[in-house]
Amino acid sequence: MDYAEVNTIRDQFQAGLWPQFLQMVSINGLRGWTGQAVEFNFPVVAIVGENGSGKSTLLKAATCVYNQENKDKKFYPSAFFVDTHWDAIKGVTLTYRVKRGHNIDTFRVSKPTKRWRDPENPPKRNVYLLDISRTLPLDASAGYAKIARSAAAEIESDEINDEFRQRLSHVLGRTYQKARFATSDVDARRQIGVLQREWGEVSQFHQGAGEDATLDLFRILQNVPNNALLVIDEVEASLHPRAQRRLTRFLLWLSRQRRVQIILSTHSPYVLEELPQEARVLLLPGPQGLSVVYGASPEFAMSRLDDEVHPDAHVFVEDRNAEIWLREILASSPETSELLHRIEINPVGPANVVGMLGSLGKAGKLPYKSLAITDGDHPYQDCQKLPGDLAPERVVFNALKAIGWSNLPDRFGIGAGSLFTALEDALLEPDHHKWPTLVGNQVAKSATSVWEILCTEWSRSCLDKNVRQDIASAIIAAIQ
Numbered sequence: 001m002d003y004a005e006v007n008t009i010r011d012q013f014q015a016g017l018w019p020q021f022l023q024m025v026s027i028n029g030l031r032g033w034t035g036q037a038v039e040f041n042f043p044v045v046a047i048v049g050e051n052g053s054g055k056s057t058l059l060k061a062a063t064c065v066y067n068q069e070n071k072d073k074k075f076y077p078s079a080f081f082v083d084t085h086w087d088a089i090k091g092v093t094l095t096y097r098v099k100r101g102h103n104i105d106t107f108r109v110s111k112p113t114k115r116w117r118d119p120e121n122p123p124k125r126n127v128y129l130l131d132i133s134r135t136l137p138l139d140a141s142a143g144y145a146k147i148a149r150s151a152a153a154e155i156e157s158d159e160i161n162d163e164f165r166q167r168l169s170h171v172l173g174r175t176y177q178k179a180r181f182a183t184s185d186v187d188a189r190r191q192i193g194v195l196q197r198e199w200g201e202v203s204q205f206h207q208g209a210g211e212d213a214t215l216d217l218f219r220i221l222q223n224v225p226n227n228a229l230l231v232i233d234e235v236e237a238s239l240h241p242r243a244q245r246r247l248t249r250f251l252l253w254l255s256r257q258r259r260v261q262i263i264l265s266t267h268s269p270y271v272l273e274e275l276p277q278e279a280r281v282l283l284l285p286g287p288q289g290l291s292v293v294y295g296a297s298p299e300f301a302m303s304r305l306d307d308e309v310h311p312d313a314h315v316f317v318e319d320r321n322a323e324i325w326l327r328e329i330l331a332s333s334p335e336t337s338e339l340l341h342r343i344e345i346n347p348v349g350p351a352n353v354v355g356m357l358g359s360l361g362k363a364g365k366l367p368y369k370s371l372a373i374t375d376g377d378h379p380y381q382d383c384q385k386l387p388g389d390l391a392p393e394r395v396v397f398n399a400l401k402a403i404g405w406s407n408l409p410d411r412f413g414i415g416a417g418s419l420f421t422a423l424e425d426a427l428l429e430p431d432h433h434k435w436p437t438l439v440g441n442q443v444a445k446s447a448t449s450v451w452e453i454l455c456t457e458w459s460r461s462c463l464d465k466n467v468r469q470d471i472a473s474a475i476i477a478a479i480q
Contacts, residue, residue: 002249006276009256013043016102018259020125020227022062023104024097030081030089031057034289037095041294042279043255044248044262046235046272048301049283054290055265057081058283059129059231062263065096065107066125066229075129077109078116090114098123126228128220132237158191160215164222167253171239171246172214181219193219209238214247226258236268248274272298277350286365293356300348311344312479313369316357317386319347321436322375324448325392325455329468332459336472343475351378358382361478371478373471384474387467393432396454399462401427406461411453414443 012018023040027033032054038047047055063075081089094109100123107119160168160179169176178196182203193215194203217232224230235251236244248271255262266272272280277295284291297319317323323345330336348354351374358372362382374380376388376395388395400408405423409416422442426435436447436454443450459468 001274001276002252005249005252005256009043009252010276010278012256018043018227018261019099019101020123020229020259021099021261022065022096022229022263023099024095025058025062026093026095027054027057027061028095029092030061030094032285032290033057036290036292038281038292039294040261040263042276043260044252044275045264045279045281046275047263047265047281047283048267048272050285053283053285055283056131056233059131059233059263059265061094063127063129063229063231064094064109065098065119065122066127067122068126069124073127075127076116077111081111126225127231128224128228129231129233130217130220131233160218160222164218167250168214168218171243171250172211173242173246179215179218210240210243213238214243221254224254224258224260226260228258228260230260230262232262232264235264235266236271241268241270244268244270245274267302269298269302272301284360284366286360286367288363288365291360291365293353293360295349295353297347297349297353300346311368312342313344313371313475314366315343315345315475315478316348316354316361316370316372317345318349318351318354318375318378320448321392321451322373322386323347324452325386325396326373326471328452328455328459329387329463329471330475332456332463333465333468336468339472339475342479351375351380354378355380355383369478371475373474384471386471387463391432393435393451396458396462397423397427397432397435400454400458403461407457408453411457412443412445419443 021040024037026035026037028035038058047058049055060075060080061077064077064080066074068074077092077094081092083089090111090113092111096107096109098105098107105123107122109119110117158181165176165179168179174197176195176197178194178201180194181191182194183191192203192205193212194201195211195215221230235247239247251262251264252274254260264271280295280298280301282293282296282301284293300316315326317326326345327340330339348357354372354374357366357370358380359382360366361370361372372380372383374383374385375391376385377391379385386392386395390398400406401423405416405420408423409419412419422439425442426438429435429438436451439445440447440450
């Protein structure tokens with residue numbers, strides 16, 4: 001993640017520098033949506049969820065509240081959500097909260113029975129929707145095969161400007177001397193993208209799928225005006241992981257430069273890892289309908305239940321350190337260690353995400369049995385908590401220090417003097433999250449390895465068996 005870029009955008013957004021902003025979309029009566037609302041709390045937001053969870057429905061609905069300067073470019077729900085022999089679209093309400101300058105207004109688009117009803121005096125804004133059809137290869141698109149066979153000359157050429165060409169080169173990891181769109185003498189309505197590399201030019205008929213789709217994307221992005229709304233379905237399509245990361249960083253830059261709001265859907269952890277917590281929205285289907293989860297970790301947001309693994313319950317914790325500590329707590333007794341074969345422990349993100357999942361699980365809104373366990377310093381009503389009232393690192397380090405770092409030299413395999421110095425020095429760092437890394441740097445071990453050793457020894461020497469049993473009992477209750 002480009003933390004400097006993200007922090008700059010966060011500061012500017014909180015200062016109100018995005019004068020046009022779609023703050024909320026609520027959908028009722030459409031494709032499994034029953035009134036759930038999605039809040040957009042950052043200028044670039046990624047929507048993630050399983051196939052069929054409602055991502056595309058949300059993206060299309062987001063475009064329909066605005067009028068455009070060119071009325072021919074307006075997006076209508078009647079074009080997206082069509083009545084068919086099998087689908088009767090009625091009883092639908094789309095509700096929007098829109099910021100315009102200092103004003104915040106609510107608008108509604110509805111279809112009670114047969115006709116869609118637009119709001120009076122809808123807001124105006126330039127809106128761009130890039131759906132998955134943009135990734136269709138050029139030679140498979142209608143009308144282009146004739147150009148490939150018959151074109152004899154160019155009658156016009158439009159170049160991507162130097163700044164966007166250079167950024168295209170960076171995203172795809174290749175140097176392009178030119179990037180342009182040529183109009184042939186066969187069909188003036190259809191342009192062909194052409195990229196020039198060190199050995200010559202190659203058209204979209206022969207470019208790789210990633211080059212083809214990204215070149216088309218950059219042509220559109222180059223012309224997106226200030227304060228527009230840009231909606232992109234499956235932003236990572238046809239791109240390898242490094243290109244996905246670079247494209248996401250480019251979109252953050254574009255959003256900041258032009259105050260553009262960007263809503264995208266993704267199935268990629270690489271895209272999510274480039275965005276801050278408030279920019280990630282997970283659509284989670286369950287037995288009682290769709291739930292909207294904000295700020296989930298990329299790992300949890302992208303997780304899928306394997307067809308061959310069927311845990312009796314999912315246990316949600318904040319991060320990897322909490323997961324390791326919980327495993328060691330349960331493994332410290334033969335009776336409770338059996339539970340490790342029956343559960344899947346998922347680090348899902350900050351305490352508020354764990355708390356939200358705890359509430360959803362308690363209400364029966366998740367598609368599986370679950371238990372949420374927060375760190376001791378972040379208790380939530382519907383959650384169990386890990387031992388102590390402090391962060392896990394503080395509980396473990398301080399307790400082991402109180403017993404003289406007992407048995408740790410043997411577990412680390414190094415002399416007591418060097419090890420104790422490393423441990424004591426780490427405690428001087430105000431940020432407890434850094435303690436395992438600081439120790440690891442001194443003893444030539446990874447932060448994960450250090451934390452595992454400390455948690456194992458803490459569980460053997462410091463853990464109250466009643467505390468362990470309380471956690472085990474909560475897991476057993478969740479399983480039953």
